[in-house]
């Protein structure tokens with residue numbers, strides 16, 4: 441995997457209206473890159489654009505739902521028209537969560553989580569390959585999660601989508617290495633963003649965790665260095681190591697924690 445300087449690059453960022461995606465788009469533009477920001481909320485993208493009006497790079501946006509095939513095609517058409525078909529960096533960051541036991545969830549929730557977190561990203565990658573092949577140092581950055589390595593109760597659907605992204609990225613990295621296209625997997629731990637307020641089920645307020653700005657700067661460094669993957673916290677790294685080397689013990693600990701959580705919830 442090669443290293444590159446993130447300056448003057450043409451970058452597409454999904455989920456750029458809040459949290460990690462917004463922070464990545466902002467840092468990229470301040471670093472002199474040209475960003476096409478994607479998300480559904482236009483007012484947020486407009487606000488970001490005006491915040492960055494004086495920056496060295498530029499930010500343009502296309503609003504839409506990343507799960508729509510027509511929308512993804514319009515992104516590819518935009519790259520063709522405005523960047524002569526060349527894309528240097530694709531950041532697949534848009535994501536949603538679902539927090540409740542599988543038995544209490546439903547088919548629609550599972551499909552939504554998989555559509556946004558997995559199928560939409562793969563659809564965009566498929567369409568972007570032709571554009572990335574025209575770049576001198578192309579890279580795909582997929583934002584997954586520590587929960588794409590270690591499974592947590594009450595987050596089974598979310599874990600399924602992130603495990604899928606993890607496995608897919610590892611396989612794709614090897615396939616695309618033959619063409620010189622890097623695949624960087626970013627696996628954040630709990631991050632302060634709107635994520636917990638906008639989960640499909642089980643929304644809550646989250647005040648703990650790393651700032652989205654810090655996650656974004658780690659992710660951009662990983663892209664610059666051409667790292668295969670970054671795990672963004674000590675706790676996250678410990679969980680992944682425990683899952684790899686002591687899976688039975690970790691399951692017992694998680695069961696104890698989950699039972700305790702269910703009991704305290706039933707007492708509330």
Ligand SMILES: NC(=O)c1ccc[n+]([C@@H]2O[C@H](COP(=O)([O-])OP(=O)(O)OC[C@H]3O[C@@H](n4cnc5c(N)ncnc54)[C@H](OP(=O)(O)O)[C@@H]3O)[C@@H](O)[C@H]2O)c1
Nearest residue numbers: 455457458459460480481505506534535630631633634635
């Ligand atoms: N926060 C955490 O603790 C955490 C931890 C590990 C991994 N992650 C991952 O990090 C990524 C970013 O999450 P975040 O924490 O920054 O959450 P966030 O603040 O809720 O941002 C999510 C972004 O995704 C976009 N999005 C959601 N559904 C979309 C759709 N159907 N079409 C287009 N855009 C859509 C949202 O934009 P619109 O609503 O405007 O469309 C928003 O910009 C996600 O993949 C998440 O799974 C987060």
